[in-house]
Amino acid sequence: MPRAPKSPAAKEEPVRPATNVTLYDVAERARVSGMTVSRVINGNAHVSEKTREKVMKAIGELGYTVNVAARAARVGTLRVGLLYSNPSAAFLSAFLVGAMGQCNRSGAELILEHCEDLKTQRKAIERLIAMGADGILVPPPLCDSRSALKHLKEIGMPTVAVATAKPSPQASAVRIDDYDGARSMTKYLLSAGHKDIAFIKGDPEHTPAQLRYQAFIDTMREEGLPVPAERIAQGMFTYRSGLVAARELLSQKVRPTAIFASNDDMAAAAIAVAHGMHLQVPEDIAIAGFDDTPVAVTVWPELTTIHQPIGDMGRAAVEMIVDHVRERRAGHEVVPRHQLMPYTLEVRESTAPAEG
Amino acid sequence: MPRAPKSPAAKEEPVRPATNVTLYDVAERARVSGMTVSRVINGNAHVSEKTREKVMKAIGELGYTVNVAARAARVGTLRVGLLYSNPSAAFLSAFLVGAMGQCNRSGAELILEHCEDLKTQRKAIERLIAMGADGILVPPPLCDSRSALKHLKEIGMPTVAVATAKPSPQASAVRIDDYDGARSMTKYLLSAGHKDIAFIKGDPEHTPAQLRYQAFIDTMREEGLPVPAERIAQGMFTYRSGLVAARELLSQKVRPTAIFASNDDMAAAAIAVAHGMHLQVPEDIAIAGFDDTPVAVTVWPELTTIHQPIGDMGRAAVEMIVDHVRERRAGHEVVPRHQLMPYTLEVRESTAPAEG
DNA sequence: CTGAAAGCGCTTACAG
DNA sequence: CTGAAAGCGCTTACAG
Numbered sequence: 001m002p003r004a005p006k007s008p009a010a011k012e013e014p015v016r017p018a019t020n021v022t023l024y025d026v027a028e029r030a031r032v033s034g035m036t037v038s039r040v041i042n043g044n045a046h047v048s049e050k051t052r053e054k055v056m057k058a059i060g061e062l063g064y065t066v067n068v069a070a071r072a073a074r075v076g077t078l079r080v081g082l083l084y085s086n087p088s089a090a091f092l093s094a095f096l097v098g099a100m101g102q103c104n105r106s107g108a109e110l111i112l113e114h115c116e117d118l119k120t121q122r123k124a125i126e127r128l129i130a131m132g133a134d135g136i137l138v139p140p141p142l143c144d145s146r147s148a149l150k151h152l153k154e155i156g157m158p159t160v161a162v163a164t165a166k167p168s169p170q171a172s173a174v175r176i177d178d179y180d181g182a183r184s185m186t187k188y189l190l191s192a193g194h195k196d197i198a199f200i201k202g203d204p205e206h207t208p209a210q211l212r213y214q215a216f217i218d219t220m221r222e223e224g225l226p227v228p229a230e231r232i233a234q235g236m237f238t239y240r241s242g243l244v245a246a247r248e249l250l251s252q253k254v255r256p257t258a259i260f261a262s263n264d265d266m267a268a269a270a271i272a273v274a275h276g277m278h279l280q281v282p283e284d285i286a287i288a289g290f291d292d293t294p295v296a297v298t299v300w301p302e303l304t305t306i307h308q309p310i311g312d313m314g315r316a317a318v319e320m321i322v323d324h325v326r327e328r329r330a331g332h333e334v335v336p337r338h339q340l341m342p343y344t345l346e347v348r349e350s351t352a353p354a355e356g
Numbered sequence: 357m358p359r360a361p362k363s364p365a366a367k368e369e370p371v372r373p374a375t376n377v378t379l380y381d382v383a384e385r386a387r388v389s390g391m392t393v394s395r396v397i398n399g400n401a402h403v404s405e406k407t408r409e410k411v412m413k414a415i416g417e418l419g420y421t422v423n424v425a426a427r428a429a430r431v432g433t434l435r436v437g438l439l440y441s442n443p444s445a446a447f448l449s450a451f452l453v454g455a456m457g458q459c460n461r462s463g464a465e466l467i468l469e470h471c472e473d474l475k476t477q478r479k480a481i482e483r484l485i486a487m488g489a490d491g492i493l494v495p496p497p498l499c500d501s502r503s504a505l506k507h508l509k510e511i512g513m514p515t516v517a518v519a520t521a522k523p524s525p526q527a528s529a530v531r532i533d534d535y536d537g538a539r540s541m542t543k544y545l546l547s548a549g550h551k552d553i554a555f556i557k558g559d560p561e562h563t564p565a566q567l568r569y570q571a572f573i574d575t576m577r578e579e580g581l582p583v584p585a586e587r588i589a590q591g592m593f594t595y596r597s598g599l600v601a602a603r604e605l606l607s608q609k610v611r612p613t614a615i616f617a618s619n620d621d622m623a624a625a626a627i628a629v630a631h632g633m634h635l636q637v638p639e640d641i642a643i644a645g646f647d648d649t650p651v652a653v654t655v656w657p658e659l660t661t662i663h664q665p666i667g668d669m670g671r672a673a674v675e676m677i678v679d680h681v682r683e684r685r686a687g688h689e690v691v692p693r694h695q696l697m698p699y700t701l702e703v704r705e706s707t708a709p710a711e712g
Numbered sequence: 713c714t715g716a717a718a719g720c721g722c723t724t725a726c727a728g
Numbered sequence: 729c730t731g732a733a734a735g736c737g738c739t740t741a742c743a744g
Contacts, residue, residue, distance in 0.1 A: 276634070
């Protein structure tokens with residue numbers, strides 16, 4: 001493989017800085033009891049600001065980190081439920097890598113439950129609860145299900161939606177700005193001199209598909225380049241649907257100079273179709289994707305795409321749900337949080353400046 | 357906050373059967389001390405056979421499982437190092453999912469270290485040790501490096517090689533039988549009526565590549581179908597190398613009726629090349645892969661392939677390394693173990709009976 | 713708002 | 729070969 005896959009936890013921060021400093025070391029230095037330190041690190045409200053500061057200072061100076069194993073021994077292992085239906089294999093495994101890594105660091109346990117469709121989701125949620133889930137993570141496409149989120153809200157289960165494009169204000173969410181990402185890609189293609197760009201839409205049920213398309217249309221329009229209907233093809237985020245869509249787009253009398261597929265699987269399919277028509281990529285047709293899943297660097301030429309930090313999102317989602325669970329246990333109200341992760345434009349070989 | 361009690365009708369194997377039975381419950385029932393139970397569950401040698409049996413019986417009756425969090429609190433979290441260089445992204449993430457899941461269940465922690473090539477591996481091993489690794493997992497292609505394994509052996513570090521085709525008797529290994537798997541695939545193609553089968557070899561540095569090729573050749577020969585040189589193409593396990601190899605194989609005057617690529621990335625490339633030549637898959641040319649990585653079900657038609665249980669191998673490797681570390685701590689000699697995982701032949705749409 | 717005590721479930725010395 | 733005691737680092741009652 002040409003490039004080393006991103007290692008999930010390798011960089012970040014040492015898995016756990018094998019510190020021998022305990023809560024009591026902090027207590028001693030801050031001249032308080034261990035109890036008080038415990039309160040501070042758990043965000044308990046009943047600590048004076050002054051005391052909290054003293055403790056935080058000592059924590060910083062000593063480089064203290066909580067021993068999650070000891071905490072888990074006392075408090076019971078916190079269980080994070082993952083309710084998933086049918087995201088792509090690539091998405092799920094990248095997400096799991098991040099989520100599991102963080103569970104490990106947080107001393108939590110990940111339990112998975114599959115649910116085939118929206119009808120069975122209530123049962124899946126109940127199974128997760130029966131298995132002792134303290135909080136639940138909801139990746140696409142379930143994260144866009146109002147009824148799933150509503151059900152979870154009603155039963156008071158801490159919830160984090162992942163990779164939804166239109167987050168509910170009622171529930172926490174970890175996501176990228178799909179609109180912005182698609183806008184960046186469109187601008188990049190424009191700046192490379194492409195004017196006649198075709199677009200492959202994704203599954204209309206997925207909110208990211210809608211926003212990516214909208215961003216493309218809006219950005220083109222802003223440049224005074226309205227997109228005719230024959231430059232838009234409907235896909236379903238699958239490779240196979242990309243095959244059909246790309247065939248449709250490339251069999252026009254006048255071909256576009258670039259295709260922006262709204263995910264990598266469809267972009268990979270577009271490359272295959274182009275090659276099948278003896279078109280060179282990117283010389284005859286530039287092709288771009290979205291997500292930066294493993295297939296993006298498997299195909300040749302490698303795909304220019306928007307890198308969605310799926311592993312980091314899994315990590316962040318677990319961090320957030322763990323916070324929520326602990327807030328709840330501490331008797332606090334759980335306020336929904338929305339975390340926007342940074343995406344990056346990965347320019348690779350499948351795109352190049354337009355000719356002329 | 358107390359966790360809701362588990363329903364007795366538990367699922368398969370709940371992540372951890374949240375049993376409330378402790379070591380002392382077992383001790384009481386077996387009429388021994390907690391210390392003795394601890395010795396038994398840790399495989400300590402200094403327990404009489406009779407006592408051990410009593411304890412095991414009580415454990416079974418009570419459904420006791422050790423509380424890994426409590427153990428970790430006492431004994432320090434066990435750290436499993438993962439030394440990897442450049443396996444494909446798909447392999448690594450599938451492996452990580454299995455390995456991390458098992459680490460979670462075992463109360464261990466996974467720490468990753470990348471090493472670019474064989475020259476830097478010694479340093480990578482030292483970094484892993486500095487980070488507190490108690491045992492090290494070595495996936496391909498490093499698992500085939502004699503010098504890496506030798507170094508680890510010399511410093512007395514418990515080691516498990518993963519997915520090597522030619523395991524060293526000196527080190528533990530978790531793998532599938534690559535020879536057998538390739539033989540199964542070849543037999544399947546033969547049974548479907550194919551006689552003229554081409555083969556795309558993998559990176560000659562990887563032991564699985566060698567065995568898969570050998571199995572193909574041997575099986576064909578047994579059937580009285582020796583394979584001419586023009587039916588063999590050299591690949592490197594990458595998509596791009598598969599593109600080149602497939603082009604070579606399919607541009608012969610007389611085309612084979614099937615191509616067996618020794619991994620999925622190359623098989624996916626072969627499909628793309630076939631489509632580019634306006635050949636139908638599987639009607640005009642059947643194509644098979646090996647590994648069953650996500651790309652196998654991303655491309656269309658989906659790939660017939662040998663399913664290598666990569667996630668399970670990650671799980672098994674962690675289980676084994678944890679055993680080794682604990683054996684070592686208990687003062688036992690670590691005897692290398694070799695675990696063969698089951699592969700399965702996944703017949704999908706990319707192959708069909710030969711015509712005629 | 714803060715603290716002294718007890719205990720989570722297990723293992724490490726130390727005995728016998 | 730077996731056990732009584734102490735303690736891992738943290739948190740949960742219970743006080744004040």
